[in-house]
Amino acid sequence: MMHKRLRRIRLHLLLILPMLLGSISFGLQAAPAPDFTLPRLDGSESVSLASLRGKVVYVDFWASWCAPCTVALPEMDKVRRDLHARGFEVIAINLDESEADAIRFLQRMNLSYPIVTDPAKSTPTAYKIAGMPTAFLIDRRGELHSTHAGFRPGDSAKLRLTIEQLLQETP
Amino acid sequence: MKKLLLLPFVLVLAACTTTESVQPWERGQLARTDMAWNTDPLHNAMREHVYTSKEGASGGLSTGGGGCGCY
Amino acid sequence: MTTTKKRNPLAALTGAALALPAIAQLAHADSAPVKTEVGYRYSQYQEDDLSQSQILIGSPERYDVDNHAFRLVTPLNAQLGLTVDASYETMSGASAYGVAEDAQGEPKLIMTGASIDDRRNDVSASLRHYRDNGSIAVSVGWSDEKDYTAYNAALEAEQSSADRLTTYSGGIGYSSDTIEPVQEAGINRPDSEDKSTINGFAAITRILSASWQVQGGLFAGFNDGYLSDAYKARDIRPDERQSFGAMARSRYFMPDLQAALHADYRYYSDDWGIQSHTLEFAWHQSLTKQLRLVPLLRYYSQSQADFYVDNDSISHTGDQSSDYRLSPFGAIAYGLGLVYEETSWRLTANVERYDSEGDLALESVDRENPMLVSYTLLAVGVDYRF
Numbered sequence: 214m215m216h217k218r219l220r221r222i223r224l225h226l227l228l229i230l231p232m233l234l235g236s237i238s239f240g241l242q243a244a245p246a247p248d249f250t251l252p253r254l255d256g257s258e259s260v261s262l263a264s265l266r267g268k269v270v271y272v273d274f275w276a277s278w279c280a281p282c283t284v285a286l287p288e289m290d291k292v293r294r295d296l297h298a299r300g301f302e303v304i305a306i307n308l309d310e311s312e313a314d315a316i317r318f319l320q321r322m323n324l325s326y327p328i329v330t331d332p333a334k335s336t337p338t339a340y341k342i343a344g345m346p347t348a349f350l351i352d353r354r355g356e357l358h359s360t361h362a363g364f365r366p367g368d369s370a371k372l373r374l375t376i377e378q379l380l381q382e383t384p
Numbered sequence: 385m386k387k388l389l390l391l392p393f394v395l396v397l398a399a400c401t402t403t404e405s406v407q408p409w410e411r412g413q414l415a416r417t418d419m420a421w422n423t424d425p426l427h428n429a430m431r432e433h434v435y436t437s438k439e440g441a442s443g444g445l446s447t448g449g450g451g452c453g454c455y
Numbered sequence: 456m457t458t459t460k461k462r463n464p465l466a467a468l469t470g471a472a473l474a475l476p477a478i479a480q481l482a483h484a485d486s487a488p489v490k491t492e493v494g495y496r497y498s499q500y501q502e503d504d505l506s507q508s509q510i511l512i513g514s515p516e517r518y519d520v521d522n523h524a525f526r527l528v529t530p531l532n533a534q535l536g537l538t539v540d541a542s543y544e545t546m547s548g549a550s551a552y553g554v555a556e557d558a559q560g561e562p563k564l565i566m567t568g569a570s571i572d573d574r575r576n577d578v579s580a581s582l583r584h585y586r587d588n589g590s591i592a593v594s595v596g597w598s599d600e601k602d603y604t605a606y607n608a609a610l611e612a613e614q615s616s617a618d619r620l621t622t623y624s625g626g627i628g629y630s631s632d633t634i635e636p637v638q639e640a641g642i643n644r645p646d647s648e649d650k651s652t653i654n655g656f657a658a659i660t661r662i663l664s665a666s667w668q669v670q671g672g673l674f675a676g677f678n679d680g681y682l683s684d685a686y687k688a689r690d691i692r693p694d695e696r697q698s699f700g701a702m703a704r705s706r707y708f709m710p711d712l713q714a715a716l717h718a719d720y721r722y723y724s725d726d727w728g729i730q731s732h733t734l735e736f737a738w739h740q741s742l743t744k745q746l747r748l749v750p751l752l753r754y755y756s757q758s759q760a761d762f763y764v765d766n767d768s769i770s771h772t773g774d775q776s777s778d779y780r781l782s783p784f785g786a787i788a789y790g791l792g793l794v795y796e797e798t799s800w801r802l803t804a805n806v807e808r809y810d811s812e813g814d815l816a817l818e819s820v821d822r823e824n825p826m827l828v829s830y831t832l833l834a835v836g837v838d839y840r841f
Contacts, residue, residue, distance in 0.1 A: 278415040279454045284489050308409035317744075321798070337409050344408045344619060345454045363454070365533040366489060406620060410665040413708040417796065418715040418739035418747060421660075421670065421704065424792075426496045426524050427805055427834055429540070434500060438811070438828050440757045440780050441723035441731040445624075445658040445672040445702050454486050 246272070246351045247339040251329035254307055254315060260327045262304070266355050269296075269379045271303045271372070273348040274337055277318035278309070282346040285364035290324050292373050297325070299380050300353070306331050308345075350375060353384040415452035487585040488536045491529040496803070496836035498522040502548070502828055505564065509825040511555055513566025517828070518548035534585050538594075542577045551826050553688035553767040554777040562766045562777075564825050565688070571637075575600045579607075589614035605632040607652075620662045624672075627655040636685040650680030658702075666708040675699045683776070689767045690776045698725035715739040728761035729781065732817065749792035751807075756785040756817040765822045782824035785815025790832075801838040807831070 250261035262270065271289060275282035286305060293303045303326035309315040312330055319328065331337070340349060348361040350372075358379060361372065406414075413419060422428055436442040502517035509515075522544040531537050552565045579596030591612045598605040611626030630652040636644040658672025678696040700723040707716045717737040724730045737751040760781035762774035790807030809830050813823030 274409070276409060276412060278412045279452060280489050281454050281486060310410075310412050314412075334407070334409060337407070342408060343617070345411070345452070347408075363486070365487070366530075367533075405618075406662050406665050408619070411662075413666045413710065414662060414668055414706075416708065416715065418741065418749075419668070419706045419708055421706065423717075423739070423749075424794075424803060424805075424836075426494050426526050426540075426836060427498075427792075427803065430496065430498045430500075430522060430524060430834065431807070431832070434809075434830070434832065435755075438780065438809075438830075439731070439755060439786070440729040440760065441698075441700070441721070441725075441733065441755075443654060443656075443674045443676050443698060443700050443723065444721060445656050445670065445674060445704075451668075452486070 244357050245355055246270075246349065246357045247336070249331075249336045249339070251306065251331050251336070254312065254319070254328045254330045260304060260329050262351070263355075265302055265304075267353055267384050268300045268302050269353060269376055270351040271301070271348055271376070272340070272351060273303060273305045273346060274308060274340070274342050275305055275346050276308045277314045279345040281364040283318075284366055285346055285348070285368070286324060287322060288364075288366070288369035289372075290322075290326065292369050292376065293326050296373075296376060296380065301376055301380060302326065304329060306336055308334065308337060350379065352379050353382055411452055415454070420451065487534060487583075487590075488528050488530045490840045491527070492838060492840045493528075494526040494836065494838040496522075496524045496834055498524070498832060498834040500830060500832050502830045505566075505825075509564055511557060511563040511565055513552070513564070514549040515566070516549050518546060518550070518830075520544055520546045531582075536583045536585065537580065538583070539580045540578070543574070544577075545572070545574045547572045550686065551779075552686070554765065554825065556766050556768070562822060562825055567686075573601050581609075588617065588619060602637050603632065603634050605630055607631070622660040623658075624660070625655070625657040627653070629653050632680075634681065634685060644685050645681070648681030648685065650678060650682060652679075653677045666710065668706050670704040671702070673699070673701050684778060687767075687776070687778070689769075689771075690778065691774050692762065692776055693727065693774055696725055696727055698723065700724065713741040723757075727781070728759065729757055731755065731757035745795055745797060747792075747794040747796065749794065751788075751790045751792070753788040753790075754785070755788075755811075756815065757783065758816075758818060759783040765824065777824070779824040779826040779828070782813075782827070783816050783818065783820045784811050784813050784824065784827055785817065786811035787815060799840045803834070803836040803838075805832070805834040 246262060248262050250259050252259045262272070273285060273289065275286060277283070289303050293301060305324070305326060305328045307315045307328060307330045315330070340347070344362060346364050350358040350361070352358045359375065361368070417423060498521075500518070500520040500522065502519070504517055505515040507515055522542060524542040525540070527539045529537050548571065549567050550571070552567050554562050555565055557563045575598065577596070577598045579594060581592050581594030583590050583592035589612065592610070594609045596607045607628060607630035609626060609628035611624070613622055613624035615622040632650050632652070633647060635647045638644055654674065654676035656672055656674035658670055660668065660670040662668045676698040680694060682694060682696055683692045684690040700721060702719070702721045704719045705717070708714075709716070717739065719733075719735045721733040722731070723733070733753070733755045735751065735753040737749055740748045742748055760776070762776060763781045764771050764775045764777050765782070767777050786809060788807055788809040790805060792803065792805040795802045809828070809832070811827045811829065813820030813827070
């Protein structure tokens with residue numbers, strides 16, 4: 214009986230959480246971003262979040278079938294090319310069921326940042342993503358700064374301002 | 385025979401009561417263009433227009449929901 | 456395409472069909488469009504000629520339609536999407552003036568002598584506002600023919616649960632139609648008549664697994680005004696009609712076969728006494744990443760309207776119509792579609808064959824209406840995204 218009620222409460226929390234995450238860009242309580250080490254989609258060496266400590270990192274969860282994701286990838290590549298020298302990096306975590314779909318899709322893009330794959334889907338679970346695309350901005354201290362759910366053409370302009378602010382902080 | 389035609393409706397109702405959780409990143413198949421409620425709106429509008437003008441019945445549902453689930 | 460369903464120029468406003476104003480034509484996506492898409496379809500609709508044995512007087516030549524349909528879907532800003540549909544069609548053919556019994560007591564057609572030409576223009580636009588897990592759309596439409604004008608408007612909303620597995624949607628539409636029959640010397644036709652239509656629906660869409668989604672819902676309609684056929688010799692119908700229906704749909708993907716099975720069922724009932732069942736299956740078979748083959752099968756059956764008469768004898772009193780759309784019949788349609796799809800463009804080709812007969816009805820039919828239609832629909836199209 215009690216167990217059932219607990220389960221129901223947990224269910225309610227699960228329903229509310231994505232609702233909160235679903236609102237576009239809001240501040241998070243300073244919390245360390247869950248670490249991960251994932252293989253690159255092209256088979257070269259793995260990338261770990263911890264190795265990028267000291268940089269501002271944009272972690273982007275995407276799939277080839279998600280239309281707004283495909284808007285985000287090239288837009289964020291421009292920002293990355295401009296701000297990489299100042300300490301900005303993007304990691305795009307691909308969540309396609311079939312890696313071949315992702316690779317075929319990327320052939321049409323020329324992206325400068327690492328694209329990694331997570332076949333076990335442990336990172337989207339750890340980051341509790343509620344929809345596609347969802348991206349997280351991580352500051353130089355390795356803490357979650359904000360969530361960006363969804364992506365509309367032109368959104369990178371707003372993100373660029375936030376990223377430039379974060380770049381001015383010292384670790 | 386007539387009762388048989390109600391079967392799909394009953395099946396769907398039954399199906400609605402059981403569900404497994406589908407994560408946001410597991411919607412690649414649902415996002416396919418061949419899984420849309422209306423795969424070809426222009427052509428289907430023409431078809432519906434013809435059916436409605438040759439048959440006694442008309443009406444239906446709009447087609448929201450399902451699919452990609454993208455923001 | 457619009458809402459306003461018109462049968463054919465000579466049999467406008469038969470009232471047997473009522474369209475779902477604009478609602479059904481909205482562009483649909485769960486999030487605002489990110490790209491602009493334009494589409495074009497050319498369709499050729501051709502009815503089989505009648506056999507001479509079915510005709511008492513007149514031409515056996517039935518209806519042909521050439522239709523050009525255009526669509527534009529575009530984002531206006533981050534939350535707003537616009538869809539514009541426009542179509543232009545030309546029709547020609549003869550239509551039935553009435554049904555009379557021949558010497559053996561069999562129902563035979565009296566057809567209009569000459570082939571009639573008409574054209575139809577049709578424009579509709581809808582604006583959809585997306586926010587959080589839902590959207591609201593308003594749409595307006597206009598349709599115009601020589602003898603027929605219709606205006607319609609609709610409002611629709613949908614809201615998904617936080618996990619986006621369940622979506623609730625509903626809509627309401629209104630249409631105002633005017634018919635001004637083409638006059639012919641010696642025949643007494645009304646100058647101008649009106650009808651209005653209100654309809655609505657409520658539906659639930661549910662994702663059951665990563666490869667299966669279903670939808671169920673109810674719809675209703677109410678017609679008020681002139682619902683008879685101004686071109687028939689004797690066609691007297693009630694000036695109101697209430698209809699109600701239920702629909703269930705399923706989309707199921709089979710990764711091993713690279714195929715999607717679509718199944719739709721509709722039940723319809725109205726206070727004119729017509730009940731109908733519609734069942735449709737489509738199999739979307741991917742042959743390569745780009746190429747898809749789509750066979751489809753549709754079955755339809757309806758019972759007759761209470762006031763349906765199988766001939767226009769002057770002995771009938773009160774409401775009466777010999778319109779085949781109010782007669783008992785069944786129909787089978789089968790078709791094949793071909794889709795070639797690249798990232799930014801798509802080519803389509805479709806062929807469909809439709810046959811209706813008394814013997815195809817679920818319930819046995821004693822006397823089949825001689826006007827029941829058989830047709831072929833051919834279409835080619837292109838879509839482009841940028």
